[in-house]
Amino acid sequence: MDKALVDNLDKFIFKLQGVSDQLKSARTGEFRRSKRNNAAIARKSATEYLSYCSLVRLFRKNIGCLSEPSCVAIFSVPRRWQLEDVHEAAKFILKGEKGVKLCVHPTSKHRRGWEVDPAELFSSGEKLIIFTHEGSAVHEDFELAATVCDQLQTCDVTHLRALSHLRGCGSLSEREAAVIAAQPSERMEAIFRPKRSAASAAAKLVSAKRQDGSGQARHLDVQRGFGEASTWAETLKRDLDDWRQGRLPWSEIDKGCLFFGPTGTGKTRFAAALAADCSMHLEAASVAQWQSFKDGDLGDLLKAMYKAFDAAKENAPSLLFIDEFDAIGDRAKFPSRHETYSTTVVNALLECLDGIVDREGVIVIGACNFPERIDPALLRSGRLEKHIHFPMPDAASRAEILAFHLPTLAAEASLKEIGTRLPGKSGADLERLGREARRRARREKRDVTILDLKAVIRPTPPLDAKTLYRVAVHEAGHAVIARALLLGKVEHVEIYDNVESFASLVDSHGTTLTKFHPSEFVTRWDTMKMITYNLAGAAAEDLVFGHRANWSSGTKESDLAVATQLAVQMVAEHAFGDSLFFLPGSIDRSNAAKLWEDLPLREEVGEILREQHQRAKEILDGLKPSLLKIADALVEQKRLDARQLEAYWPRGTKTPAAANH
Structure with a gap:
């Protein structure tokens, strides 16, 4: 989109509003705006400019409903984008015009209830626009009163290119714009520094992603190769999509799941990839982390536990992953000298998993090696109700794991044969082999080959x-x-x-x-x-x-x-x-x-x-x-x-x- 088109975005609003005025008599003029200086907006704030462009498009799309006298609009914003940026852009567009109220919805419901009063906002009879994060729970009264619900699409390629042009940051290719679009709003000022190349910033983002390996978990295909876990992941993703669209109540979604199996079978990696695949925030914790919080006494442990659940609720929809879940123990087996302490911990966790405190938008996954050591109450329906075994990988799975860690060798025919020759190796063992093969090639300053992999595998001696x-x-x-x-x-x-x-x-x-x-x-x-x-x-x-x-x-x-x-x-x-x-x-x-x-x-x-x-x-x-x-x-x-x-x-x-x- 060139500068001329950017400057004329508001004109579309005027034209469509004119048509709307002809079709409906009850119209107000809150969205009639004079031409704005887009270059000035872009120079002031990159995030406000991108929010402004996205909001103009959203208002234009819903101009008919927004012009109704008693409109209540709920607009969901991507989680990577701060609600305050959108709120500031909306205030700039409306310029404090009377007849419209703006509300930034709280991200979660606290124990004392919602920190917003719909009755107070409804009392004046003005139009109400509510901004909430995508997938977050919304106050029931707002949902009942809503006349329009829509999603704000931030970081459109044309908007990014326009911002880059207005700030003198050069041109952007489709791929570079896509990399930038995936970044949180906090990074936009650093990416679009005036007179600096935005394409160069995009290249650095790609390079950093490769070096720290952060892209691997997002590209792990959780919906194939993991048996029962893959089936559950596919169902969960579909249910979450329906819940986000309002087609499915939270009560119909699995509340939690227990992953159990030998060490190194990929339970932790699967959970991280599942969160990314379902576009959920990942909150990772373990019983050992809770016990090491501050002085490690009972009060500190419980504070750490509550803090983990609160963080998951604040960032809902989220996946709370609790590693080494069997360390919680079973109330029927605690030694007498630790019984009071340990029983209190189990009871507190039971309260967090359900009880009277709502945890809508939070999926809890526990991972362990010994499920028989867990208190049965934690595993009943409504808590960690789904139980999935992660076995040691078979021959085909071992080949797929090696291909995942050595993607340049995925097409090698001998990779499947190598996977067959590694019985008893866990996913962690295979990851280590891939790391050693890459290190061997790196020392010789060349790309990894199948010979590097064979060289780091200890052959099984033949039997006499x-x-x-x-x-x-x-x-x-x-x-x-x-x-x-x-x-x-x-x-x-x-x-x-x-x-x-x-x-x-x-x-x-x-x-x-x-x-x-x-x-x-x-x-x-x-x-x-x-x-x-x-x-x-x-x-x-x-x-x-x-x-x-x-x-x-x-x-x-x-x-x-x-x-x-x-x-x-x-x-x-x-x-x-x-x-x-x-x-x-x-x-x-x-x-x-x-x-x-x-x-x-x-x-x-x-x-x-x-x-x-x-x-x-x-x-x-x-x-x-x-x-x-x-x-x-x-x-x-x-x-x-x-x-x-x-x-x-x-x-x-x-x-x-x-x-x-």
């Missing part, structure tokens, strides 16, 4: 024949027990020599995939059989070699860990042990130290594990020919599917161990 056979015996043990105890269908068994075959699902030397029979209830014998199945690999090694390797233990997902958890659950939760007591929540199965201190429980669990390990050995000893044949076939073929395994199952009836139960 002796070790490979032991792995085959271990996996064959799981398969034979699954078949003997009729647990379900063994889909496949495979081992990895790291030469011809490689692990892609989990970081292990072999896997047995069994599709278990579904059941609506669990019996004592069902649980016993699952324990036997999990101990079968170790039992097979003991049977064939006289001792076992450490493959059955060492991690929370290992065979022995799963078997132990099942045994604890049998005794403490299902009353399948020697006693019939039931104390819900009395045992924290994720806390190994506490389990070790409970001597009666430890002895009973140990007895169950020894009994089922011996049962597995006895069953495998009776089916040893099948066990060894499957192991030999695995060493040769590396993988056996359900159809191939049929040839190795023993013919005839059930085994005695399975038939007796």
